[in-house]
Amino acid sequence: MQSLPIQNSGFFDIARESSDISFEEFSEKYLTPEIPVIIEGVGNDWPARERWSEEYLLKQLAQAPTVSTASLWYWGERDVLPEDFTTPDFVNQCLDSPAMFPRKLHTRIWIHKMYNVSSWHYDANFTNVFNVQVKGKKEWFLISPDTPLDCYPYTTFAIMDGKKEDVLEGKRHTQFFLNEGDMVYIPPVWFHKVIACDKENININWLFTKRKTTVSSVELKRDLERYVLHNYLSNHRFKFVRGIVALFNRYTPVFIQIKWNDEEMTKTPYTVSGLDMFMRVLKENFMLLKTLMHVNKIKPYMKSISRPKKLDKIKL
Numbered sequence: 093m094q095s096l097p098i099q100n101s102g103f104f105d106i107a108r109e110s111s112d113i114s115f116e117e118f119s120e121k122y123l124t125p126e127i128p129v130i131i132e133g134v135g136n137d138w139p140a141r142e143r144w145s146e147e148y149l150l151k152q153l154a155q156a157p158t159v160s161t162a163s164l165w166y167w168g169e170r171d172v173l174p175e176d177f178t179t180p181d182f183v184n185q186c187l188d189s190p191a192m193f194p195r196k197l198h199t200r201i202w203i204h205k206m207y208n209v210s211s212w213h214y215d216a217n218f219t220n221v222f223n224v225q226v227k228g229k230k231e232w233f234l235i236s237p238d239t240p241l242d243c244y245p246y247t248t249f250a251i252m253d254g255k256k257e258d259v260l261e262g263k264r265h266t267q268f269f270l271n272e273g274d275m276v277y278i279p280p281v282w283f284h285k286v287i288a289c290d291k292e293n294i295n296i297n298w299l300f301t302k303r304k305t306t307v308s309s310v311e312l313k314r315d316l317e318r319y320v321l322h323n324y325l326s327n328h329r330f331k332f333v334r335g336i337v338a339l340f341n342r343y344t345p346v347f348i349q350i351k352w353n354d355e356e357m358t359k360t361p362y363t364v365s366g367l368d369m370f371m372r373v374l375k376e377n378f379m380l381l382k383t384l385m386h387v388n389k390i391k392p393y394m395k396s397i398s399r400p401k402k403l404d405k406i407k408l
């Protein structure tokens with residue numbers, strides 16, 4: 093196994109482990125300190141490697157899949173298609189741990205065409221992700237939440253201002269190819285960008301959120317401030333303030349809504365003060381100015397992350 097370098101910025105090689113890793117070892121080395129890792133060979137003997145194709149999955153998952161302009165995906169329960177793959181023990185132990193919020197829908201299946209790019213973002217709700225490459229190959233880039241990217245105001249999507257070559261400068265980051273059968277663990281608030289490299293790319297994810305984290309990072313603090321601010325406004329004593337928030341959530345695209353999916357917020361080492369919230373509003377409004385300066389570049393980007401639609405509403 094490779095150990096992570098200590099430096100705070102620049103490139104690091106992602107750690108690698110074999111698929112027989114125990115939950116205890118995974119917890120100690122990666123889950124608790126929130127460090128990404130590739131677990132090799134998780135899906136090597138899955139029938140899904142041979143069986144899965146867009147056509148097969150469409151047939152098997154007909155009741156639930158959705159499509160966006162970028163991909164076809166399924167979001168469902170963990171025991172979907174049990175003959176096709178086996179969830180590793182340490183994954184099951186992780187998803188079932190009392191240290192995580194209970195979640196009904198743990199599983200996502202994605203199908204991406206070649207050269208599909210998931211632009212820089214991090215997953216909201218302090219989500220942790222296990223992502224297995226069932227078919228094809230993807231190139232991944234990860235940026236640590238200690239050296240975060242600027243995001244569109246109040247969102248988890250990085251501002252795309254055209255300076256692609258500079259994006260990794262000064263950032264603690266890694267890059268790797270995820271091959272068939274391998275799995276990557278993405279800790280919460282880690283920025284990622286993913287490029288599909290093969291003709292057919294199929295991935296399965298398992299998601300979970302910790303009840304408590306002991307890790308501090310710049311982006312975690314921002315994320316917590318977003319949620320505290322949203323909670324404060326949604327429960328405001330003036331009805332018209334609550335009404336504006338409800339209207340905002342009803343009519344804005346899902347990716348800019350600040351919603352907490354779990355029963356309560358993850359406990360973090362931070363306590364958000366009134367001053368922190370005030371400063372957050374100022375900083376996010378500054379990002380709004382930055383956004384307005386390149387508004388012409390946002391449209392294609394918005395298209396790529398558009399809200400998925402139910403299959404029966406779409407003509408494939």
Ligand SMILES: [Fe+2]
Nearest residue numbers: 213214215284
């Ligand atoms: Fe993501």
